Amino acid sequence: MTSWITTPLSYGFMQRGLLAAVMVGVLCAVIGCYVVLRSMAFLGDALAHSILPGVAVAYLLEGNLLIGALGAALIVALGIGLFSRHGVVKEDTAIGIIFAAALSLGIVLISTMHTYAVDLTHILFGNVLGVSSYDLRLTALLGGGVLAGLLILYRPFLVVSFDPVLASTLRLPEQLLRTLLLVLLAVTIVVSMQTVGVGLVAAMLVTPGATAYLLARRLPGMMGLAALIGALSSLCGLYLSFYLNVASGAAIVLVATAAFIVAYLFAPRRGLLWDRWRSQRSRTQTSGSAGVPD
Amino acid sequence: MTFTHCDQPALDPPLAAFEEPARLDLDRVSVAYGGRPALTDVSFQVPHGECVAVVGPNGAGKSTLFKALVGLLPLSAGTILIHGRPLGHHRDCVAYVPQREDVDWSFPLTVSDVVVMGRYGRKGWLRGPTAHDREIVHEALRRMGIDALAERSIGELSGGQQQRVFVARALAQEPHILLMDEPFTGVDVTSREAILQVLDQLHQQQVTAMISTHDLNLAATRFEQVLVLNRRLIAYGSPAEVFTPDVLRTAFGGQALVLREGLVAIDQCCPPEQGGVH
Ligand SMILES: Nc1ncnc2c1ncn2[C@@H]1O[C@H](COP(=O)(O)OP(=O)(O)OP(=O)(O)O)[C@@H](O)[C@H]1O
Ligand SMILES: [Mg+2]
Numbered sequence: 001m002t003s004w005i006t007t008p009l010s011y012g013f014m015q016r017g018l019l020a021a022v023m024v025g026v027l028c029a030v031i032g033c034y035v036v037l038r039s040m041a042f043l044g045d046a047l048a049h050s051i052l053p054g055v056a057v058a059y060l061l062e063g064n065l066l067i068g069a070l071g072a073a074l075i076v077a078l079g080i081g082l083f084s085r086h087g088v089v090k091e092d093t094a095i096g097i098i099f100a101a102a103l104s105l106g107i108v109l110i111s112t113m114h115t116y117a118v119d120l121t122h123i124l125f126g127n128v129l130g131v132s133s134y135d136l137r138l139t140a141l142l143g144g145g146v147l148a149g150l151l152i153l154y155r156p157f158l159v160v161s162f163d164p165v166l167a168s169t170l171r172l173p174e175q176l177l178r179t180l181l182l183v184l185l186a187v188t189i190v191v192s193m194q195t196v197g198v199g200l201v202a203a204m205l206v207t208p209g210a211t212a213y214l215l216a217r218r219l220p221g222m223m224g225l226a227a228l229i230g231a232l233s234s235l236c237g238l239y240l241s242f243y244l245n246v247a248s249g250a251a252i253v254l255v256a257t258a259a260f261i262v263a264y265l266f267a268p269r270r271g272l273l274w275d276r277w278r279s280q281r282s283r284t285q286t287s288g289s290a291g292v293p294d
Numbered sequence: 295m296t297f298t299h300c301d302q303p304a305l306d307p308p309l310a311a312f313e314e315p316a317r318l319d320l321d322r323v324s325v326a327y328g329g330r331p332a333l334t335d336v337s338f339q340v341p342h343g344e345c346v347a348v349v350g351p352n353g354a355g356k357s358t359l360f361k362a363l364v365g366l367l368p369l370s371a372g373t374i375l376i377h378g379r380p381l382g383h384h385r386d387c388v389a390y391v392p393q394r395e396d397v398d399w400s401f402p403l404t405v406s407d408v409v410v411m412g413r414y415g416r417k418g419w420l421r422g423p424t425a426h427d428r429e430i431v432h433e434a435l436r437r438m439g440i441d442a443l444a445e446r447s448i449g450e451l452s453g454g455q456q457q458r459v460f461v462a463r464a465l466a467q468e469p470h471i472l473l474m475d476e477p478f479t480g481v482d483v484t485s486r487e488a489i490l491q492v493l494d495q496l497h498q499q500q501v502t503a504m505i506s507t508h509d510l511n512l513a514a515t516r517f518e519q520v521l522v523l524n525r526r527l528i529a530y531g532s533p534a535e536v537f538t539p540d541v542l543r544t545a546f547g548g549q550a551l552v553l554r555e556g557l558v559a560i561d562q563c564c565p566p567e568q569g570g571v572h
Contacts, residue, residue, distance in 0.1 A: 037401060155419050166463075169364045169390050170415040171382065181489045213402060217447055221400050252534055 008242045016136050017128040021234035021252060024195040025204065028145040028232030030150060031188050032209035033223050034181060038161050042092060043080070043182075045202035046099035048189045050076040052106025052198065055123055065123075066138060068195055073186035076102055081179040096286060125251035126197035128238065135194060142191050146184045158219060195234075196249035207256040208233065214260075214267040231257055255274065300412040302359050317342050317471060317502045318363070323372035325355070325362045331370070332358040336527045343500035347513035350523035350548050356506040357393050359523065360473045363504075364390045376471065389469035391460050391508075393476045399449045406444040409434055414464030424531060434465040437495070438486050438559075440465060461489060472503045478512065490516060510537070 008014040035044050054072025058065045076098055083094035122130070131139075150157065160167045160177045167174050185205075192201045214227035237252030244251070265272050318340040325333040333355040340346055348356050361367040363374060365381045376388065380382050389412070412434070413427040423431070435441040438458040443451065451459065456479065464472060478486050487556055493516075496503055504521075513520050514533040522536055522545045524526040529541040 120406070152420060155411075155414055159414060162401050162403065164413070165366065165390070165392055165396065166411060168366055169388065171365075172419075216402055218401050218404060218407060266522075 004243075005239075008239065013129050013131070014238075014242065016131045016133060017248070019126050020131045020237065021032075021137050021195050021238050021248070022231045023139055023143050024192045025208070025230035025232075025234035025252070026227045027146060027188055027230075028192055028201065028204040029208035029212070029226035031185055032205040032207075032225050032230075033212065033219070033226050034157065034161060035205045036209035037219075041202060041206045043095050044185060044189065044205045047073055047076060047186055048096045048193075048198040048201045050099050050102030050106075051186075051190060051193070052123070053102055053109055054106075056106050056109035056113075058216065060113065066135070066193070069190045070187065072102065073190050074183060076173055077182035077186040081175070081182055081252055084113070089209060095112070102152050113138050121199070123193060124197045124199045125247055126193070126195050126200065126259075128195045139194075142144075142187055146187050146191075149180070149184055151292070152278060153177070180182055196252060200249050200253050203253040203256065204230065207253070211260040211263045214263040214270045221235060229256065233259060235259045316541070317344075317377065318393055318504075319375040319378070321375070322376060323371045324370045325358050325367055326370045327358075332525065333362070333523075334526050334533040336372070336523075338521065338527060338530050340502055340504065343497065343502055344519055345497050345503045345517055346505070346521050347517035348504055348506040348521045348523060349510055349513050349545075350506075350528075354524045354545070356523055357475050360390060360392075360475050360504070360506065364388050364473075387467075388462035389467040389472050391464050391472075391474040391477060393479075395456065395460055399451075399456070401446050403444050403450065405440065405448060405451070406435065408448055408459055409463045409466050412463040413426055415467065428470065431462075431466050431542065434462040437465060437492050438490070439464040439484070454485045457481055458485055458488065461492070465492065472501055472502060474503070474505045476506050476508070477497035478509060511514055 009018070016135050022067055025148050032044075036043060044222070051069040051072045054068040054070070054075075055065050056068075057063075058068025058073075061068075065129070079098050080094050083089060083098065089097075107182040156167075156172055156177055160172060160174055164174060167177075188205075189198070189201050192204060196204050208226040208229040209222070212222045212224075216222035216225050233256035240246065240255065241248040242253040263271065267276070268274055320339070321337050323333060324331060325334045336359070348359065350356055358367065362369060363381075387506050409431045410427065416419065417424070417427065432441065432444075435444055436470070438461055440455060440458050440462060443455060443459075448456070448459065457480070461474070461477060464474070474489075477489050481489075493503060493505070497557055505517070514537055518532060520533050520536045521530045522541055524545045528545045529536045529538075
């Protein structure tokens, strides 16, 4: 009866893959709440793509790909922070410039190689079933660090995101916190590279957070809910990919998307159908009177 | 309310007790936006516990003055002293309610989540709110008459309610100096009276307050000190000293219309919800 659940777990690679996918799902979802609330989806996607040159250099030097990616992501995160600090160019312009340059550099480097085919698809779309126990430990370490950072600095990050004026009257180091959030985001993206790949990491950052936003009233609730949705999406997606024999990263993202659509339609207060239902009810109840005050 | 935390500079030793320094001391302050001066050579002192109305036409630099006072804008010249020490050298204990809140109203926060932020600066950033903090938050909500909205999402508030939430947050900061930029614009009589009542209470608690307004009538009747601003300091003193035809003509220029000896009408085209002639 439950053998369809346990069968995949008898493979070591599936165990490791599941663990890695759930960790990444939770991590992306939690930091993704800030990505959603601060409209940083473009930044997340750009950061993800700009780690390509780092991976390429690491590959050429036969070093660790993860470390190469981390280096590139940190350089780009700090670069964007620096560029937009002086207000000469807007942040999304700075992102656009750096992102395109880094991606092009990555492609140039990779096109000088001859045996890139397999690894490149793994970088773009993930290879969660190829997770080694070393990778798993590294994921746990980096992911745990990011989550701890988000937890400890919860209030400063909240105030800087919500009300920069209050932040500066309370003398919070705004620029430092902003850059730190970018760095944490960069680490998250690198950690996710192996599970969902750089092509899909933006979805893992945004979709669970956006779903949770529709359901939760307060930020801690939104983060908890997003983590749950991220973890469940990873779990279901991986099982789907096992039985249907489809790409795992894409399956995870599609499950998360399905959850979003359900919430978008049925969420209380913010959902589409709820809205319909409420306006219909108020029309029948108070036909002729002032209706719902807005 | 008690002000134990705020009474002395946090980093520097307490000042010698023989002289009570002015709470707020501006010395030849100038502020410019990219080379274009908005305030020039402004000097004044607000002693302990005084309640000052700041008036002046649109573009006079009222908001600029407040932003400079909380360190949001750099000074191009001059000094600002709080408790006799420069800005940023101690916990300044200044609460600031901006003219228009530039916050994201769709953030998943409740009214009490926002008001509790006023406590963050006091108790360190890592600890959660204590029972004492919650009590102060509740008291601030009650004083602004919005305790019934405490668990409401901020996105579901009206403009006047939003304004009151931010005044409540400023109260929760237990400030020594309270700066409010046009808190009466666009709010109804109830909100306006709630804010005025709180100002009276704060006055009794020796909180220094500066409130900008376009309502000269209000400034003349409910405040003991008025500061008239138009890019420079035009006048500063009691309403009787300040509201003279000369001062008003200097501050408001062609908008001021001296009807008879001592009777002045001011045509302020904005804000629109108030009539043209006061
Ligand atoms: N961000 C800015 N950049 C450039 N100039 C500015 C900026 N903000 C204000 N100014 C200029 O500084 C001057 C003073 O503006 P300020 O906002 O302080 O006036 P105010 O007295 O608050 O007016 P209001 O009654 O309309 O609120 C104005 O001439 C304005 O054009
Ligand atoms: Mg103003």
